[in-house]
Ligand code: HEM
């Protein structure tokens with residue numbers, strides 16, 4: 192399947208991919224600094240100079256890291272992955288990739304500019320009735336439209352491969368890119384609808400009021416699948432790249448494809464699990480979506496099973512004995528393996544926390560506390576981000592024609608250790624503090640020296656210690672990335688793509704029958720949303736005017 196001619200990403204595609212990845216790391220550097228400042232402010236040790244407002248930097252942090260870093264890195268990685276496995280992009284697809292990039296960058300500049308001038312201090316969820324400057328919403332729209340153009344180019348490249356290879360299953364990595372791109376397009380329709388039909392006209396003064404419940408529902412229709420849009424590229428690396436790096440085989444091609452399809456189906460119609468405490472949605476509909484939420488546990492466990500099967504098969508092939516003997520055979524000195532592996536391990540407590548958040552009763556305890564912030568710093572900021580770092584260590588040199596040297600490999604492992612220790616402190620104390628009732632998204636306050644609030648302070652100090660160690664991690668990753676992009680010795684760095692184990696079953700073609708899957712997806716969305724959505728519109732309370740509380 193992997194023809195030799197495809198083994199190196201075409202130089203022109205490499206440039207495109209690097210453009211996206213560069214913006215991702217710029218966002219990381221700036222957003223990371225904001226994160227450090229937040230932990231220092233919340234510990235009570237720092238006051239922001241020049242009248243800068245805590246919520247302004249919190250918004251910049253959330254938007255730059257949660258929306259910027261992730262989206263740019265993923266699109267850059269996906270372009271490289273499609274080009275590597277389905278062949279060099281056509282000039283039309285490459286041009287679309289660049290147009291998408293430029294539209295996204297213009298949007299990002301608008302949104303960041305508004306945030307940094309304190310005209311859009313609405314946090315990364317930009318909930319109505321907080322009202323930002325219209326350029327912020329326009330910027331977000333451009334960011335999304337640009338990403339659609341980019342995803343279209345990737346899907347077109349996959350379609351071209353299918354036409355040239357009738358009757359054959361597509362390259363696994365390209366298939367995964369297509370699933371993730373479809374997931375993104377379907378879920379961003381919600382937020383695009385919210386911004387275009389509600390927030391933009393309202394911020395421009397064309398309408399006076401906004402239906403808050405509808406806007407939040409459209410946001411979470413997007414906001415939850417968004418986390419799977421972040422996670423699936425990490426899964427691509429775990430399923431396809433890691434087996435090759437350790438020198439093993441992919442456990443099962445069909446299982447990997449099935450997992451991706453299940454994520455596509457079960458990650459979209461579940462947004463209500465973020466609205467469990469919200470009035471205006473009937474409890475029975477919340478129940479339906481919570482049940483659908485729990486369905487994603489199935490592909491998650493399938494992934495865990497499949498990863499460890501890959502590791503064990505590899506270890507046993509190397510002669511490992513005993514229950515866990517294979518663990519010793521894994522390449523513990525190779526950052527390309529170790530860094531994402533730490534991410535996988537972090538996903539165990541992260542996933543457990545997610546099950547707690549999605550459980551109606553337990554959510555009442557943690558909702559809107561800083562526990563939630565601790566949760567997503569384990570999932571996205573640890574599992575996903577460490578995997579992205581692990582990808583960067585071979586992808587960037589591959590794209591720039593350089594090599595990942597031993598010295599950088601050592602630095603990368605130190606980086607991951609910093610990240611792990613920093614996150615353990617920060618996320619761990621966020622979880623504990625949340626259980627003691629401390630709210631998230633709050634600047635430093637002692638609530639008039641209330642005893643309960645005073646008890647939170649030690650945890651906030653621990654977060655500042657963790658945040659400082661994390662920031663050191665950000666400095667190190669920037670050093671490594673700059674080295675790989677500009678200074679490392681010239682040479683060939685492999686883009687590892689795993690092969691399927693000989694013993695694996697043949698891939699059934701039904702997994703690539705998009706008519707079936709997209710129809711089921713549409714049906715699930717209609718079942719989960721139609722009735723409650725009509726209810727929200729027909730029985731809406733009076734709309735809200737805009738508020739600017741900063
Ligand atoms: C140096 C590393 C980091 C530090 C020190 C840090 C620190 C923080 C803190 C203290 C908060 C919450 C404050 C509050 O609720 O008042 C926060 C929120 C957040 N962080 Fe981070 N973080 C870091 C890295 C990341 C990364 C890598 C991501 C995403 C990829 C991320 C995404 C977010 C998001 C989305 C929020 C929520 C913003 C909001 O509530 O509006 N963070 N971070």
Ligand SMILES: [Cu+2]
Pocket residue numbers: 414415418464465
């Ligand atoms: Cu969710």
